[in-house]
Amino acid sequence: MSHHDVSYLEPKGSFWQTVWSWVYTIDHKKIGVMYLTAVLLAFLLGGLFALAVRAELFTPYQTIVTETGETITKGEALRFIADRWVENGSTLTVNNVYNRFFTAHGAIMVFLFIIPAVPAALGNFFLPIMLGAKDVAFPRLNLMSWYIYVFGSLLAVYSLVNGGVETGWTFYTPYSTTTNWGSTTAMLLSAFILGFSSIFTGMNFIATVHKLRVPGMGWFDMPLFVWAIYATAIIQVLATPVLGITLLMLVFERTFQIGIFDPALGGDPVLYQHFFWFYSHPAVYIMILPGFGIASELLAVHCHKKIFGYRAIAFSSIAIAAISFIVWAHHMFTAQSVALNAIFSALTFLVAIPTAIKVFNWIATMYKASISINTPMMYAMYFLFCFTIGGLTGPPLATLASDIHLHDTYFVVAHFHYVMMGGTVLAFIGGLHHWWPKMFGKMYWEPGAQLAGILVFVGFNVTFFTQFFLGTRGMPRRYATYIEELTTLHQISTIGSWILALGLFLHLFVFIHSLAAGKPAPKNPWGGLTFEWETESPPVEHNFPHEPVIVHGPYDYESVVPPHCDPAEYPVARPPAGGANGTNGTNGTNGTHHA
Amino acid sequence: MMLLEPISTLLATTSNPIKRAWDHLWFYGNTDASNFAAGSDAVFFFIFWVSAFFFVLLMVLMVIFAIKYRRVPGKSAPVSASHNTPLEIFWSVVPTILLAVMFFWGLIEYLPTRVAPGDAEEIQVVASQWRWDWVYDNGASPLNTEVIANMESPIFALPVNKPVKFVLSSLDVIHSFYIPGFRIKRDVMPNMYTQLWAEPTQVSHSWNEDTEEWQVVPEMARGDFDGFYLACTEYCGDQHSQMWGRVMVLSQGDYERWKTQQADTSGIPLVQLGGDLHKAKGCVACHSVDGSRGTGPTWQGIWGKTHTYVGGGSGIVDENYIRESILEPAANIVEGYPNQMVSYQGQLTDRELYAIVKYIQSLSDNAEDVAAAEAESEAEMAAKQEAAESEGGADGDAAGGGE
Numbered sequence: 001m002s003h004h005d006v007s008y009l010e011p012k013g014s015f016w017q018t019v020w021s022w023v024y025t026i027d028h029k030k031i032g033v034m035y036l037t038a039v040l041l042a043f044l045l046g047g048l049f050a051l052a053v054r055a056e057l058f059t060p061y062q063t064i065v066t067e068t069g070e071t072i073t074k075g076e077a078l079r080f081i082a083d084r085w086v087e088n089g090s091t092l093t094v095n096n097v098y099n100r101f102f103t104a105h106g107a108i109m110v111f112l113f114i115i116p117a118v119p120a121a122l123g124n125f126f127l128p129i130m131l132g133a134k135d136v137a138f139p140r141l142n143l144m145s146w147y148i149y150v151f152g153s154l155l156a157v158y159s160l161v162n163g164g165v166e167t168g169w170t171f172y173t174p175y176s177t178t179t180n181w182g183s184t185t186a187m188l189l190s191a192f193i194l195g196f197s198s199i200f201t202g203m204n205f206i207a208t209v210h211k212l213r214v215p216g217m218g219w220f221d222m223p224l225f226v227w228a229i230y231a232t233a234i235i236q237v238l239a240t241p242v243l244g245i246t247l248l249m250l251v252f253e254r255t256f257q258i259g260i261f262d263p264a265l266g267g268d269p270v271l272y273q274h275f276f277w278f279y280s281h282p283a284v285y286i287m288i289l290p291g292f293g294i295a296s297e298l299l300a301v302h303c304h305k306k307i308f309g310y311r312a313i314a315f316s317s318i319a320i321a322a323i324s325f326i327v328w329a330h331h332m333f334t335a336q337s338v339a340l341n342a343i344f345s346a347l348t349f350l351v352a353i354p355t356a357i358k359v360f361n362w363i364a365t366m367y368k369a370s371i372s373i374n375t376p377m378m379y380a381m382y383f384l385f386c387f388t389i390g391g392l393t394g395p396p397l398a399t400l401a402s403d404i405h406l407h408d409t410y411f412v413v414a415h416f417h418y419v420m421m422g423g424t425v426l427a428f429i430g431g432l433h434h435w436w437p438k439m440f441g442k443m444y445w446e447p448g449a450q451l452a453g454i455l456v457f458v459g460f461n462v463t464f465f466t467q468f469f470l471g472t473r474g475m476p477r478r479y480a481t482y483i484e485e486l487t488t489l490h491q492i493s494t495i496g497s498w499i500l501a502l503g504l505f506l507h508l509f510v511f512i513h514s515l516a517a518g519k520p521a522p523k524n525p526w527g528g529l530t531f532e533w534e535t536e537s538p539p540v541e542h543n544f545p546h547e548p549v550i551v552h553g554p555y556d557y558e559s560v561v562p563p564h565c566d567p568a569e570y571p572v573a574r575p576p577a578g579g580a581n582g583t584n585g586t587n588g589t590n591g592t593h594h595a
Numbered sequence: 596m597m598l599l600e601p602i603s604t605l606l607a608t609t610s611n612p613i614k615r616a617w618d619h620l621w622f623y624g625n626t627d628a629s630n631f632a633a634g635s636d637a638v639f640f641f642i643f644w645v646s647a648f649f650f651v652l653l654m655v656l657m658v659i660f661a662i663k664y665r666r667v668p669g670k671s672a673p674v675s676a677s678h679n680t681p682l683e684i685f686w687s688v689v690p691t692i693l694l695a696v697m698f699f700w701g702l703i704e705y706l707p708t709r710v711a712p713g714d715a716e717e718i719q720v721v722a723s724q725w726r727w728d729w730v731y732d733n734g735a736s737p738l739n740t741e742v743i744a745n746m747e748s749p750i751f752a753l754p755v756n757k758p759v760k761f762v763l764s765s766l767d768v769i770h771s772f773y774i775p776g777f778r779i780k781r782d783v784m785p786n787m788y789t790q791l792w793a794e795p796t797q798v799s800h801s802w803n804e805d806t807e808e809w810q811v812v813p814e815m816a817r818g819d820f821d822g823f824y825l826a827c828t829e830y831c832g833d834q835h836s837q838m839w840g841r842v843m844v845l846s847q848g849d850y851e852r853w854k855t856q857q858a859d860t861s862g863i864p865l866v867q868l869g870g871d872l873h874k875a876k877g878c879v880a881c882h883s884v885d886g887s888r889g890t891g892p893t894w895q896g897i898w899g900k901t902h903t904y905v906g907g908g909s910g911i912v913d914e915n916y917i918r919e920s921i922l923e924p925a926a927n928i929v930e931g932y933p934n935q936m937v938s939y940q941g942q943l944t945d946r947e948l949y950a951i952v953k954y955i956q957s958l959s960d961n962a963e964d965v966a967a968a969e970a971e972s973e974a975e976m977a978a979k980q981e982a983a984e985s986e987g988g989a990d991g992d993a994a995g996g997g998e
Binding site for chain 2: 060061062063071073088089090091093095096098099166168172174175178179263264267268269270303304305306307308309310311312332334335338341342345346349352353356357359360363364366367368369370371372373381384385388389392393395396398399400401402403404405407408409469472473474476477478479480481482483485555557558568569570571572573574
């Protein structure tokens, strides 16, 4: 058996040899699958914390005197955990447990899940294949970044178990340097270490895109997913070091009593906020740009049509990456001077323009298309729905007069969940269904996936749309309890979180069912034109049986019959001048062999 | 935007039930409560209607396309343009113009919020974990409290139609001063003063002569929570979610009466004053009086106890330990508790300090101590009254106020 015809998933000899072949692999596909498993575990863990947070918010605390004259406190859903969590010889308060849980939710979802989710899992797997390469530019660095991720994640989980962190994922000083210092330090170091994983992945992808495109593939022949991952990688490499430096300064300040941020030592707490958001705002685009890339792929492939405004979408990704570096201070409109606020409010609006252009292009792609209604396409539309709401609720927060009211309220919570979850996560789930047959060689149960998708969509909107009204009514974020008038809205939101969880668990079931009993996937189940649809499902070890040849653009549906597809099922609207049947024929191996 | 004209006209009529339901949905009915509310809301709703227009347009198109252009196997999508320069320029320029309007309008409404008029009354706001304290120009610092979010929270007052400037500072971490009804917010920093101002425009409470209590005016009575409140919006630790305050907006006359009431605590017996201070000064956030565990030791039965301190040593809880714990909290921390409390140095008068001592003493099971505490308190009251009588002046309704 040679590397050319064996699936990458094929076991290598004995059980332990197979395990070793994964542990020690430098195959970007195996690393991608390991990342996928890890980020899904992180998503599950972060999701459980979110459910606990929503459960606590189902009712506010209320102390009442019963008929027998006994005083009892109601509305403390997390009481049973607080009473069992003993630390320094006494139990925790419910507030304390809640604060640790919302911090855990935020930190896990941001650092362990959403930042690596698309680039490190799907990007790792598909970026080299989409470029026609055998692997990423630095396969060993890729493996190293995976182990750094594992180590950083374990440290993060350790910090939660050992003492817990209650600073919020933003670690604002001086609060963060005055509370639970041991576990907070562990969490800061974990974020620092995870940052290196992110930087290495980004460097690897930049080098891969520059150097390993198949001969003949120009920049504008690249799929838009690659453009999005490329723009993301630039931010990863340039912004993440700032976070690392900032977190280290925090650790140094506390350990060596050097006054940087803590006013008690002569520092300035707002300086910390500037440093932190100088990374963390670009990081928001590290989180969302890959989602944009997936959306472009889903729409093009399942609309069977050339994407509208390819260059506009590609350049807007780069524009967003660039602008993302000059808007950070819009997180501090209530903390800084009028002049800074005016400048950063104006700069923030600049991001809205390329973002709006993307949405218009995606919708225009659907015009006069040939749209397959399946799980990936439905997710593309859920993405458009939710991300558009997420995007449109940005301007009230960028506008000074309205942000002063909405800053740090549930309006902000709703806005970023519509962007992060409604944008990135919905795109990620859509992309997972889109590429699942290719990654694992199995189809999934389509009706089950569609039902799960509907539950996720409905649950998500019930959970988070409510929170816009909580925000305008003045409900501050990071609150364990609240005034009673807001109870109804909180209860609707919590019920939404249960529907959402039900949908996500159904997705998990569908995936497990697919691995266990799914039908074998064809090489090109959706009729896609990018390179991953030319190779086997799952791909062979070196990705392609023979080095692929670029003979058409990634979205030339008008003139090319998709590889491995029946021309009767996928006729072309505009056959190329020279040939009758598209240049790429009916299988992916008819190109010239360069080897 | 011409199409939206009828909608905005409809929503502008205050007696209109649709308008009321609309205001309730977004702001719990609190609109026009300060000089900044109308401007902030107008910008918000401009953005809202522009967004709603584009959202509906895009989603309707998406659904129509998804239905109309559904795939038929064996048929391909017709040839259509993959880009269109005039269209792309159009949909880049139009949002840019709208976004520019949002920015400038928002900036114009925002600028005045940062410059208080010269004649504004100044109120000093001191935030700490986890309480708000306001100090008025006559030295008054509110003593009355009500339960908000399950925590005794201070009741503050503001005059209607008069500008008030808040000068903010924090004793520990960053907090944020937020009165949602007024649409104002500003971070409270530990290393510098920050400030903001507003002019309340709706009276929320008035003095009821019969019950001798502050009551919600009928127009403001809308449900469980009437009128305005103050909340902390920068996460500040354990009881962040219970760091509230009630904000009463009073007529000018009522406001003066309230300030006078709050300024004079000399008529309140020591133990009672200690109990009021326990709630109003935020002691209650950490120290329970019913034996339940909080961030700090409970005060129930603490008098006369011997405690081991963090870092060695021990001592009995007596007048001097309590005094030290209030003024220099970090000096001797009871084992098993964090070093969390800020110093109250300069924030309490000698009488207030002693009132807290007496109050803690009164919470002890030791009957002798309790009796002694009460006797002392009464004796002090008698002495005070004598002094007042000999001066020939009465303290008026100083004991009044409260709920």
